[in-house]
Amino acid sequence: MNLPTSVRLVEVGPRDGLQNEKQPISVADKVRLVDDLTAAGLSYIEVGSFVSPKWVPQMAGSAEVFAGIQRQPGVTYAALTPNLKGLEAALEAKVEEVAVFAAASEAFSQKNINCSIADSLQRFVPLMEAAKAANVRVRGYVSCVLGCPYDGKIAPEQVASVARELYAMGCYEVSLGDTIGTGTAGKTRSMLEVVGRDIPRDRLAGHFHDTYGQALANIYASLLEGINVFDSSVAGLGGCPYAKGATGNVATEDVLYLLQGLCIETGMDMDKLIAAGQRICEVLGKANGSRVARARLSR
Amino acid sequence: MNLPTSVRLVEVGPRDGLQNEKQPISVADKVRLVDDLTAAGLSYIEVGSFVSPKWVPQMAGSAEVFAGIQRQPGVTYAALTPNLKGLEAALEAKVEEVAVFAAASEAFSQKNINCSIADSLQRFVPLMEAAKAANVRVRGYVSCVLGCPYDGKIAPEQVASVARELYAMGCYEVSLGDTIGTGTAGKTRSMLEVVGRDIPRDRLAGHFHDTYGQALANIYASLLEGINVFDSSVAGLGGCPYAKGATGNVATEDVLYLLQGLCIETGMDMDKLIAAGQRICEVLGKANGSRVARARLSR
Numbered sequence: 001m002n003l004p005t006s007v008r009l010v011e012v013g014p015r016d017g018l019q020n021e022k023q024p025i026s027v028a029d030k031v032r033l034v035d036d037l038t039a040a041g042l043s044y045i046e047v048g049s050f051v052s053p054k055w056v057p058q059m060a061g062s063a064e065v066f067a068g069i070q071r072q073p074g075v076t077y078a079a080l081t082p083n084l085k086g087l088e089a090a091l092e093a094k095v096e097e098v099a100v101f102a103a104a105s106e107a108f109s110q111k112n113i114n115c116s117i118a119d120s121l122q123r124f125v126p127l128m129e130a131a132k133a134a135n136v137r138v139r140g141y142v143s144c145v146l147g148c149p150y151d152g153k154i155a156p157e158q159v160a161s162v163a164r165e166l167y168a169m170g171c172y173e174v175s176l177g178d179t180i181g182t183g184t185a186g187k188t189r190s191m192l193e194v195v196g197r198d199i200p201r202d203r204l205a206g207h208f209h210d211t212y213g214q215a216l217a218n219i220y221a222s223l224l225e226g227i228n229v230f231d232s233s234v235a236g237l238g239g240c241p242y243a244k245g246a247t248g249n250v251a252t253e254d255v256l257y258l259l260q261g262l263c264i265e266t267g268m269d270m271d272k273l274i275a276a277g278q279r280i281c282e283v284l285g286k287a288n289g290s291r292v293a294r295a296r297l298s299r
Numbered sequence: 300m301n302l303p304t305s306v307r308l309v310e311v312g313p314r315d316g317l318q319n320e321k322q323p324i325s326v327a328d329k330v331r332l333v334d335d336l337t338a339a340g341l342s343y344i345e346v347g348s349f350v351s352p353k354w355v356p357q358m359a360g361s362a363e364v365f366a367g368i369q370r371q372p373g374v375t376y377a378a379l380t381p382n383l384k385g386l387e388a389a390l391e392a393k394v395e396e397v398a399v400f401a402a403a404s405e406a407f408s409q410k411n412i413n414c415s416i417a418d419s420l421q422r423f424v425p426l427m428e429a430a431k432a433a434n435v436r437v438r439g440y441v442s443c444v445l446g447c448p449y450d451g452k453i454a455p456e457q458v459a460s461v462a463r464e465l466y467a468m469g470c471y472e473v474s475l476g477d478t479i480g481t482g483t484a485g486k487t488r489s490m491l492e493v494v495g496r497d498i499p500r501d502r503l504a505g506h507f508h509d510t511y512g513q514a515l516a517n518i519y520a521s522l523l524e525g526i527n528v529f530d531s532s533v534a535g536l537g538g539c540p541y542a543k544g545a546t547g548n549v550a551t552e553d554v555l556y557l558l559q560g561l562c563i564e565t566g567m568d569m570d571k572l573i574a575a576g577q578r579i580c581e582v583l584g585k586a587n588g589s590r591v592a593r594a595r596l597s598r
Contacts, residue, residue: 003485183560184556185519185557185560186302186560186561186562210590211590212556212590212591212594213515213550213589213590214515214556214557214560216512216515217515217518217557220484220516220519221519240594242598244597247590247593247594251512254511254513257511258483258484260483261482261483261485261486290512291509291511291512291546292511294546295511299541
């Protein structure tokens with residue numbers, strides 16, 4: 001049971017988090033959040049999404065956010081780009097790295113992006129080519145890896161198949177998302193064992209939701225399986241669109257606390273991270289979703 | 300990495316939980332809670348405490364609660380008894396099993412019960428003798444096993460020493476409590492390795508608080524170390540006296556969800572458990588502290 005000596009946290013709060021918050025938020029507050037997260041030592045921040053504001057109004061102004069942030073050397077500022085048009089807009093905004101998104105569930109793919117998994121992957125081909133030509137790395141997300149809100153159970157082989165296609169297509173890393181947070185440590189382990197047969201474990205990331213309180217146990221199980229990249233959202237921003245009032249993305253503070261307790265290097269500063277999360281919660285007028293932040297701030 | 304095939308959950312909500320809730324609660328509501336928990340399939344319920352109501356007003360009426368509950372065969376209904384006087388009152392109330400409480404931290408022992416660890420253990424001697432004579436089993440708690448609100452770090456050897464004394468004194472099981480919830484999976488593992496040298500692992504229980512969101516990761520780490528008894532509190536009753544507004548005892552629903560996901564047998568019914576927790580939260584007028592309950596009830 002060896003643990004990795006260092007872990008990279010991919011901060012998804014400004015994109016995946018804010019996208020699911022109802023309260024509108026200004027470009028200036030988004031810029032401040034990203035700068036605060038940079039100051040807290042995060043080395044990878046998903047800043048925004050280049051997608052039609054008709055579909056995702058919360059992500060309007062991503063180009064302005066990219067123009068406003070203070071980029072620091074050694075930090076990757078990434079954006080989600082669902083298609084070639086999004087990639088072109090991202091390149092124009094001088095985005096250094098992009099991400100694409102597929103589902104491990106046929107029903108989720110249909111309901112979420114209105115096409116089959118195979119079609120969604122096919123649509124990434126021109127994007128991947130253009131990204132390669134522009135020397136921009138592409139990260140792949142797979143959603144519903146431990147369960148689907150429509151289909152229920154998802155076979156690990158199905159996850160492996162989608163992850164393998166993204167990897168073969170040129171994604172340098174594939175993030176495996178428990179979108180509805182129903183997964184437990186045992187399922188996490190079995191899924192990683194299967195996916196890990198085709199893709200080196202240092203090319204996989206874990207993306208866990210805390211809806212059922214299982215995220216940190218799943219992350220610990222993943223660490224024991226050799227995974228050393230995890231997505232998380234400061235202050236647990238984002239909630240869960242499939243269970244109103246419930247928790248969504250695992251809070252970055254809580255993951256960092258686990259990693260620090262395991263003496264795993266992250267290069268991060270807990271106090272600055274807590275301050276960043278508390279500030280954006282005050283802007284949004286919502287309770288802080290990090291247990292560590294709540295415990296620390298209430299002492 | 301073998302997991303146990305079955306786990307016993309020790310429900311501490313009616314005692315450890317309600318003791319730390321500010322809202323007063325009637326004997327009838329306590330009885331209803333215990334009966335609801337019995338119906339949910341718990342095989343061990345800590346019903347109350349025989350202690351001066353001057354010190355712990357929330358535990359007044361424990362004898363009436365024991366008189367009012369519908370005891371079911373195969374279920375243990377236990378009480379906390381800090382001293383011989385408490386044990387005598389418990390025996391009068393036909394309590395089947397009792398528990399005693401020591402700290403792994405000298406400062407915590409002094410502040411909490413106003414005596415040294417050694418003195419607190421010495422005071423249990425007549426209680427242990429009387430319990431043995433009455434054929435009543437005694438469970439031992441050790442608090443602050445992964446950290447102390449006053450002393451900070453606690454050495455695993457110190458935990459082992461107190462646990463060993465309780466075990467040698469006749470406690471059939473020793474529950475190791477992370478009273479302030481600051482422990483992480485790595486510390487949990489190291490502590491269990493040390494304590495497990497002196498006491499068989501099937502005589503140890505884990506008692507985790509979720510104040511920093513770490514409880515389920517710690518329980519998963521404990522399962523991997525061969526621990527198969529865990530204390531938990533329905534709906535996370537109890538809060539944390541050391542961080543106002545923060546979470547305390549891990550919620551029974553969240554632990555059960557983890558165990559069910561690992562295919563570990565508990566004999567419990569999730570729906571009935573969620574209903575029991577939600578009912579007592581409505582009585583107390585507080586938000587449900589279980590993430591699983593919140594997710595399920597919001598669907």
